[in-house]
Amino acid sequence: MRGGYRSTVERLDRPSAYYQGRNKRRRPDRGREDRDGDAEMADKPEEKPEEDPLANATTLYVGNLSFYTTEEQVYDLFSRCGEVKRLIMGLDRFQKTPCGFCFVEYYTHQDALDCLKYIGGTKLDERIIRTDLDPGFEEGRQYGRGKSGGQVRDEYRDDFDEGRGGLGRAIQSERMREVDRHREADQRMEDDYGKTR
Amino acid sequence: MADYDRRGGGGGGGNRKRRYREDDDYDRRPQRRRYNDAPPPAHIRIRKQLLVLAESPLRGWHEEVQSIAHLVAENYDKDEVKTGFLDLVAQLVIEQPLKTPFVAAVLLIANSVRPEIVTDVLNKIAPLTEQQIAVGEWRSVKLYLKFLACLQSCLDGDGLFPVLEELFNRAVELQTSNSDDTIGTELVKIILLTVPYIMASAPGQGQQKAADLMDKTDVIASEPHALQVLIDPYHPEKGDDSPSANASLIGLLQKQLQAEATNGWELSCLPRPWALPLEEVEQQEKIDSAQKHPLPSIAIPETVVAGPRPLFPEVYFSVYANQEVESVPPPSSIAASLIRDGLLDTINNLDFNRHVTARYLIDLDCYFAHGTFIKRATPFDRLRDIEGGRPTWKPEDVAVDAVFSQLFQLPNPEHKLVFYHSVLTEACKLAPAAIAPSLGRAIRYSYQNLHRLDLELAYRFLDWFAHHLSNFGFMWKWQEWKDDVDLPDIHPCKAFIVGALDKEIRLSFAQRIKGTLPDEYQSLIGPEKEQDTPEFKFNDEHTPFSAEGKELAALLKKKATDEEIQPVIDRIHSAALEQSIDPLVTSTDVFVTAVCWVGSKSLSHVLAAIERTKDRLLDIGAASEAARQQIITSVMAYWSAHPGVAISIVEKLLNYSIITPAAVINWALVSGKAGSGGDALSKAWVFELVFQTVMKVTGRVRQVASAGTADGTADPEVAAMRDLFKIMEDALASWASGSKDEMMDPAEPMDGAGGNREDIVQRWGERWLRVFRRRSAIEEAHLQVGTQ
Numbered sequence A: 001m002r003g004g005y006r007s008t009v010e011r012l013d014r015p016s017a018y019y020q021g022r023n024k025r026r027r028p029d030r031g032r033e034d035r036d037g038d039a040e041m042a043d044k045p046e047e048k049p050e051e052d053p054l055a056n057a058t059t060l061y062v063g064n065l066s067f068y069t070t071e072e073q074v075y076d077l078f079s080r081c082g083e084v085k086r087l088i089m090g091l092d093r094f095q096k097t098p099c100g101f102c103f104v105e106y107y108t109h110q111d112a113l114d115c116l117k118y119i120g121g122t123k124l125d126e127r128i129i130r131t132d133l134d135p136g137f138e139e140g141r142q143y144g145r146g147k148s149g150g151q152v153r154d155e156y157r158d159d160f161d162e163g164r165g166g167l168g169r170a171i172q173s174e175r176m177r178e179v180d181r182h183r184e185a186d187q188r189m190e191d192d193y194g195k196t197r
Numbered sequence B: 001m002a003d004y005d006r007r008g009g010g011g012g013g014g015n016r017k018r019r020y021r022e023d024d025d026y027d028r029r030p031q032r033r034r035y036n037d038a039p040p041p042a043h044i045r046i047r048k049q050l051l052v053l054a055e056s057p058l059r060g061w062h063e064e065v066q067s068i069a070h071l072v073a074e075n076y077d078k079d080e081v082k083t084g085f086l087d088l089v090a091q092l093v094i095e096q097p098l099k100t101p102f103v104a105a106v107l108l109i110a111n112s113v114r115p116e117i118v119t120d121v122l123n124k125i126a127p128l129t130e131q132q133i134a135v136g137e138w139r140s141v142k143l144y145l146k147f148l149a150c151l152q153s154c155l156d157g158d159g160l161f162p163v164l165e166e167l168f169n170r171a172v173e174l175q176t177s178n179s180d181d182t183i184g185t186e187l188v189k190i191i192l193l194t195v196p197y198i199m200a201s202a203p204g205q206g207q208q209k210a211a212d213l214m215d216k217t218d219v220i221a222s223e224p225h226a227l228q229v230l231i232d233p234y235h236p237e238k239g240d241d242s243p244s245a246n247a248s249l250i251g252l253l254q255k256q257l258q259a260e261a262t263n264g265w266e267l268s269c270l271p272r273p274w275a276l277p278l279e280e281v282e283q284q285e286k287i288d289s290a291q292k293h294p295l296p297s298i299a300i301p302e303t304v305v306a307g308p309r310p311l312f313p314e315v316y317f318s319v320y321a322n323q324e325v326e327s328v329p330p331p332s333s334i335a336a337s338l339i340r341d342g343l344l345d346t347i348n349n350l351d352f353n354r355h356v357t358a359r360y361l362i363d364l365d366c367y368f369a370h371g372t373f374i375k376r377a378t379p380f381d382r383l384r385d386i387e388g389g390r391p392t393w394k395p396e397d398v399a400v401d402a403v404f405s406q407l408f409q410l411p412n413p414e415h416k417l418v419f420y421h422s423v424l425t426e427a428c429k430l431a432p433a434a435i436a437p438s439l440g441r442a443i444r445y446s447y448q449n450l451h452r453l454d455l456e457l458a459y460r461f462l463d464w465f466a467h468h469l470s471n472f473g474f475m476w477k478w479q480e481w482k483d484d485v486d487l488p489d490i491h492p493c494k495a496f497i498v499g500a501l502d503k504e505i506r507l508s509f510a511q512r513i514k515g516t517l518p519d520e521y522q523s524l525i526g527p528e529k530e531q532d533t534p535e536f537k538f539n540d541e542h543t544p545f546s547a548e549g550k551e552l553a554a555l556l557k558k559k560a561t562d563e564e565i566q567p568v569i570d571r572i573h574s575a576a577l578e579q580s581i582d583p584l585v586t587s588t589d590v591f592v593t594a595v596c597w598v599g600s601k602s603l604s605h606v607l608a609a610i611e612r613t614k615d616r617l618l619d620i621g622a623a624s625e626a627a628r629q630q631i632i633t634s635v636m637a638y639w640s641a642h643p644g645v646a647i648s649i650v651e652k653l654l655n656y657s658i659i660t661p662a663a664v665i666n667w668a669l670v671s672g673k674a675g676s677g678g679d680a681l682s683k684a685w686v687f688e689l690v691f692q693t694v695m696k697v698t699g700r701v702r703q704v705a706s707a708g709t710a711d712g713t714a715d716p717e718v719a720a721m722r723d724l725f726k727i728m729e730d731a732l733a734s735w736a737s738g739s740k741d742e743m744m745d746p747a748e749p750m751d752g753a754g755g756n757r758e759d760i761v762q763r764w765g766e767r768w769l770r771v772f773r774r775r776s777a778i779e780e781a782h783l784q785v786g787t788q
Helices: A017-024 A071-081 A109-118 A169-196 B002-008 B016-022 B031-036 B042-051 B061-075 B079-095 B097-113 B116-135 B138-150 B161-177 B183-201 B207-222 B249-262 B278-288 B334-349 B354-362 B380-385 B395-407 B417-430 B432-448 B455-470 B478-486 B492-507 B510-515 B546-557 B562-578 B583-598 B603-612 B614-623 B625-638 B643-655 B661-670 B676-682 B684-708 B715-737 B754-787
Strands: A059-063 A084-091 A098-106 A130-134
Touching: A017 A130, A059 A109, A071 A084, A071 A098, A071 A109, A071 B417, A071 B492, A071 B603, A071 B643, A084 B603, A098 A109, A109 A130, A109 B417, B042 B061, B042 B079, B061 B079, B061 B097, B079 B097, B079 B116, B079 B138, B097 B116, B097 B138, B097 B183, B097 B278, B097 B334, B116 B138, B138 B161, B138 B183, B138 B334, B161 B183, B161 B207, B183 B207, B183 B249, B183 B334, B207 B249, B249 B334, B334 B354, B334 B395, B354 B395, B354 B417, B380 B432, B395 B417, B395 B432, B395 B455, B417 B432, B417 B455, B432 B455, B455 B492, B455 B684, B455 B754, B478 B492, B492 B510, B492 B643, B492 B684, B546 B562, B546 B583, B562 B583, B562 B614, B583 B603, B583 B614, B583 B625, B603 B614, B603 B643, B614 B625, B625 B643, B625 B661, B643 B661, B643 B684, B661 B676, B661 B684, B661 B715, B676 B754, B684 B715, B684 B754, B715 B754
Parallel strands: none
Antiparallel strands: A059 A098, A059 A130, A084 A098
């Protein structure tokens, strides 16, 4: 926990366990586990560990968006915590289409904290969205880092999520190959029928 | 030990994954080890038990408080027990004030075993109270006093009364020297809310003291405050009384307490966890005869301050007023004030965890005397069947009412409005079957009172309504308002429906919202709303300057230089001169519409397009008011089906200083472009546009004022703000008085409103005027406080 003061109930305006976890584990020789698989933090060498990069953060990472959610929708919801200074949609690295996350930057740290408390975990476009304090957007971080261009979490998902392109992409392409095989088999069957006739 | 601490940290802590992640890489002990651990040390157990105190309706209060009291008393020699306990008590009564009587009960029992515990607590709380008084943190003062009041039975002599009397002396001085004073009002509120806890703690005592005190407060409490008209949530039509005209919070409190005094201070809703059941009579005697403590002195400075939050008199508001069976305590009952007060402190102090806040709303009945409420989730229809004399108060209604009182708090509630939205959302998620019907009735009440609610509140209601539905699949019983669809657009109910649907669409999309609506409403969402990208009017050959429009759009698309753009603009100018129309206005429409169209894919696109053409836009905006008006007109016209997008663009144009706040106000309220003959006043998006613009200006003034202190840097900003309010006053006063030209001689057809259309428009004008006069008054007051 940051700070010495501890409340009698958990505070919702703290960085997530994800962020704290990955910061502790920042070791160059290790592969990292990733929050939704995206939003790569720039690899700065660790200079002063006691300086908290989130102490004045005004940016939020927003996850679990539908691929179809528009900037205008994000803007409408997030403006309720203060004027949005900048909004950067996460894009598929190859298709350049929204891939389910974004960065929202406010003018003040307090607005960002309020957003964690009041908007994180509520619905946008009928999906529960997640928010996390972020040290700040840097060019390149708007792209998905999954193999197929989207977010890593969308590669191996085995649930069907209509708002995020159905099944995980790796599984999808596996299924596609299967469908193709079936189709070939069906084709052969049909051919066989032809033969028997 | 650290593990224990973290687990004790309340809420839903102790999640394995989280702790696992917080562990260091090389220090990952096997998980299994913890099962072999000894039972947690005493201070951890005490913390855990205190944090969940009174939360379970299954545990008996007296058992719970006795168990903790003895645990503390037995282990009080340990340093970590003593400091941990004292700190937690001080924190708990602030953060979770509904538990205060229960914490006090723990101490009263502990007092019978180890009186030094109470001595230590008093020595901790008294200086804290003093500090909070010094900085004007009046809520914390109230909460510490409430705690001390619950300890009255173990205090020497008059206990807490002298402190209240001293507070009252300050209040009198303040009120007599300034009729607009709000600190004195706040002090009286604190006194009146503390007295019941004193009387409940030490029954049968202090009645004379209480009577004397209330004799004194009567003068201040019964006098309507000068500012009350400003913050009344209702704005009745001429000749009608506001439903809350006599609902000043301290006025009600004074009457409720007087009624309670004649009733022998029954205070039936307050919990008395220090009263043990009859079979524990011995234990009870020990408590009653335990050592009494002198209250350490609590000094109150000669001059008290308003503190960090601006103070206003308060009005008691309820969305469940005048029902056939009362589902919430009536304003004549002290329960109305005490329960509301406990809930509001909980809601506003726990804004950092809305889940816990919502839990409190649902578990409300755990923290008041048994029998105060009916069983949870009892349908409203059943209240009628409850026999006379038994309570009919629905805990869900009381909880929802408290949140609505904050949504409808003028001038502003303590936190951003979206916090209160989120609390209602969470409460609905926790107990949908119980909360949803109560919310439904709150919605119906607000809807039926739209015509006399303050306009700012009517807008808040609309905004909450749409946002709330967006969290629950946009489900609402639209069927019940279907007859209102045929009302004229300027009727408050129809304006609400149209505005709410637009907001819903902004959070979703037109087709989705259409799918949630009955047939009667389908016509309200036209095909233009389903179109993501509006047509570019210059693509139509018949539009004047069609060729130039297309050419400009093509140039903007390929990010052409200004030199390439200028010749096209020049061509428009000369053509306009030939037709004797304003050249700049004409070219501005073509140019700005082209910028909108090129940027129509998303807000980022249009912002990039504005950024690239910023210099030209700045020049246009600087040229004339007519040009500024045209910029706004073009943006609004292009996005007419999606006013939300247009408002966002206007906001950014204001940030770039391409247009001025005054231009926005003129456009919305004077030009007639936002709706002719006063129609504009009825549109929710016009109110949003204007309100947002005004808030931007006042926010700026506050920012500069707080940063630049008194060196005069804020002066130009302040002057600009005053000019803006003047413009609004002029524009709105003529609507409100019915002297606006468009009203005197309506060129527009009456659109079904018939002969009383003028009256309706005039009424809208009055409501607008009240909102912005209040905003102006608040900003002036703020400036005054700043200069003092």
